[in-house]
Amino acid sequence: MSSHISASEPLQFETRAIHVGQEPDPATGAVITPIYQTSTYIQRAVGEHLGYDYSRTDNPTRTALQECLASLEGGRFGLAFASGMAAITTLLLHLKKGDHVVVADDVYGGTYRLFERVFTNFGLEFSFVDLTDPAATRAAFRPNTRLVWIETPTNPLLKIVDIAEISALAHERHILVGVDNTFATPYLQRPLALGADLVMHSTTKYLGGHSDVVGGAIVTSDAPLYEQLKFLQNAAGAVPSPFDCWLVLRGLKTLALRVERHSENALRLAQWLEHQARVKRVLYPGLASHPQHAVAQRQMISAHGAPAYGGMISFIAHGGKSAAEKIVAATKLFLLGESLGGVESLVEVPAAMTHMSVANSPLEVDPGLVRLSVGVEHVYDLMADLDQALESV
Ligand SMILES: *Cc1c(COP(=O)(O)O)cnc(C)c1O
DSSP states (O other): OOOOOOTTSOOOHHHHHHHTTOOOOTTTOOSSOOOOOOSBOOOSBTTBOSSOSBTTTOOHHHHHHHHHHHHHTTOSEEEEESSHHHHHHHHHTTSOTTOEEEEESSOOHHHHHIIIIIGGGGTOEEEEEOTTOHHHHHHHOOTTEEEEEEESSOTTTOOOOOHHHHHHHHHHTTOEEEEEOTTTHHHHOOGGGGTOSEEEEETTTTTTOSSOOOOEEEEESOHHHHHHHHHHHHHHOOOOOHHHHHHHHHHHTTHHHHHHHHHHHHHHHHHHHHTOTTEEEEEOTTSTTSTTHHHHHHHOBOTTSSBOOOSEEEEEETTHHHHHHHHHHHOSSSEEOSOOOSSSOEEEOGGGTTTGGGTTSTTOOOTTEEEEEOOSSOHHHHHHHHHHHHHTO
16 A cells, blocks of 8 residues: 555645645654755766755755645645745846846845845846836836746735736736745636746744744746746755755645634634734734725635735834834834744834835835744733733834
């Protein structure tokens, strides 16, 4: 009896997260995919090996992770990288001098920095556009546009971009569509099914889920694109260690459970925050007051078929920057720190922390904005913590 479970079997999301790419080790029966901590592999004769010759090129622990990630995103091919930025860098290496990229105007600060301060030196051109506006998006396309880079929900404003709509516009011009799916996770949003050509992740966040690993990934069903990216993964070499792959694999097993709880907790906190006198505005795609709530409702559908909106909330308190700084200094359970997507709740001020690299740019963030990564602690404890922090203002 074979225990191999292939990505093509019609299994549910939770089951695929635990089994795809992770059949018990054929040599020992180990149920958990081993950490193949090896750089090289024996060859019986020159060029005759078991599919592995050098760990930059391929490693069995990484293969397991890549197959599982591809399955969860509903794609044919997965590639794992040393970080989310390594994944994006490798993708951009397949473009050429003179190519143009249309980018969401509210993106991860590091993405903006990589595009504007690194890849412009290599002759790539970038336009930062409000992708929630189809007319503005269409107007930004040029004859040399090769890629549209979507983030949704965006970071830190949690705008929702209609992936199907932007993909259709881009495909009229044969422009590739990439989606940074880090905030939503494949449990809530499957961009390939909505028309995107590739999905990217910082697996550092929800996929790893425990704030103990840095990693990245790309998934696509486009075979020629995959071949190019696979070539570049090996050629540029920004690959994750076997141990890091193993940590992400372990995280994936509970992704569905965690994202359900992150989403439940965040919705309740967002609704509660909206009623707090000291809070001016709450940004959460699950609130009826969110400008793209309707898009979120049909785009962010859990693997169980119900809308859910993830664990990220941003809000602006009355009193701007100084109020924001007081709040984040006063929280006790919400730890002040960068990053997101772990089981523990985090709080930060994007303008002074994750988004410093967009200061004095058109993407500049309101200095009074507070961003929450809502964890899976009990919601009453989280609410009490925010309550006492707001009292401190
Ligand atoms: C963190 C993050 C990245 C960068 O990923 P790293 O793993 O930190 O390199 C990219 N996009 C989003 C949305 C992120 O949150």
